[in-house]
Amino acid sequence: MGAGVLSEEGQLRLKGASAFVSRTGGMGGPASLMLTMAGVGRVILAHGGDLISPDLNRQVLGSERGLETPRATQFADYLRSMNRFVTVEAIDHEPNDAEAMELAARSDIVLSCAPTFEERLRLNRVAAAARIPFIDAAQWGMMGTLMVLRAGSTACLQCVYPTQPPFEELFPVVGAISSAVGSLAALEAIKVLSGCGRVAWGQLLTLDGFQAQTAFVPLRRDPQCRCCSTMFNDVEFNDMEECV
Amino acid sequence: MKIRVSIMGRSYHMTDGLHEFIELDDPATLEEAVQRINQLMPEGQTLTGSCLVLLGGTHFGSLDNHDPISLSDGDELTLIAxxxxG
Structure with missing residues (x-):
């Protein structure tokens, strides 16, 4: 097989890899489904609460049959039904700092698909501390964003959002865009974990479905970043930049 | 001078009435452009400080954390809320 495919070696690397996906709703659901179907060896899901009817416009791992029951366990069961060779772990709540750190420490990548910036920035911190890649998938209405980051060699999420943006309790979602962003997050993770393909390191992908526009934007690292600038010295930055 | 403005992300529907181009004195800073944009938005609505700032497709930080930015005629300013x- 030539370029443009997931090689056999790459598939074996996937089999030996672990991915931690926090929130498995509109974006994390499709992302974890694609990781499972691709054969990532261990997929760790974190999502609290019960499935409710309004979730079903985007949460592809759920169905009418699972309403009013915990999301994480039923989503994990569904993923196991899709690929018996994958180990799926379910965390039925939002991990706190210590738990997120422990989960990141035994993962090879973190996919952040959470509704709050507080949780996204926490996941960014633990990925940076564990020195593993971090993918941030987000959406609003028909707009999606994706960032593929590795603190120490690219900007981290705290560089991009030095001030925590305000929380929005209710937000519009078109499932088609959240699924698209989630699938693209999985694609980037598969490339990272398999070593196949060119990863969009350090870039922001904007996918504006409403205005039919897409763009890749290289993200600027903040030398004063409260997260990554305190974890990595300049020597490490320079060394790692050569790897990207 | 005229610059092209594009707003994306959360609540960008608030900018429906905003024209694609805005006029500014020459020279102008990013802050002056944002002030003009906020004037054109519905009453009580403003851009959040955590909006990402792109100028000509280059990321310059966020509205509340960026190096000084001077704007020139024909510039393309993108703000991503x-x-x-989830």
Missing amino acids: PVAG
Whole structure:
């Protein structure tokens, strides 16, 4: 097989890899489904609460049959039904700092698909501390964003959002865009974990479905970043930049 | 001078009435452009400080954390209001 495919070696690397996906709703659901179907060896899901009817416009791992029951366990069961060779772990709540750190420490990548910036920035911190890649998938209405980051060699999420943006309790979602962003997050993770393909390191992908526009934007690292600038010295930055 | 403005992300529907181009004195800073944009938005609505700033496709930080930015005629300014979703 030539370029443009997931090689056999790459598939074996996937089999030996672990991915931690926090929130498995509109974006994390499709992302974890694609990781499972691709054969990532261990997929760790974190999502609290019960499935409710309004979730079903985007949460592809759920169905009418699972309403009013915990999301994480039923989503994990569904993923196991899709690929018996994958180990799926379910965390039925939002991990706190210590738990997120422990989960990141035994993962090879973190996919952040959470509704709050507080949780996204926490996941960014633990990925940076564990020195593993971090993918941030987000959406609003028909707009999606994706960032593929590795603190120490690219900007981290705290560089991009030095001030925590305000929380929005209710937000519009078109499932088609959240699924698209989630699938693209999985694609980037598969490339990272398999070593196949060119990863969009350090870039922001904007996918504006409403205005039919897409763009890749290289993200600027903040030398004063409260997260990554305190974890990595300049020597490490320079060394790692050569790897990207 | 005229610059092209594009706003994306959360609540960008608030900018429906905003024209693609805005007029500014020459020279102008990013802050003056944002002040003009905020004037054109519905009453009580403003861009959040965590909006990402792109000028000509280059990321310059966020509205509340960026190096000084001077604007020139014909510049393309993109502001992305942060999205999270879930």
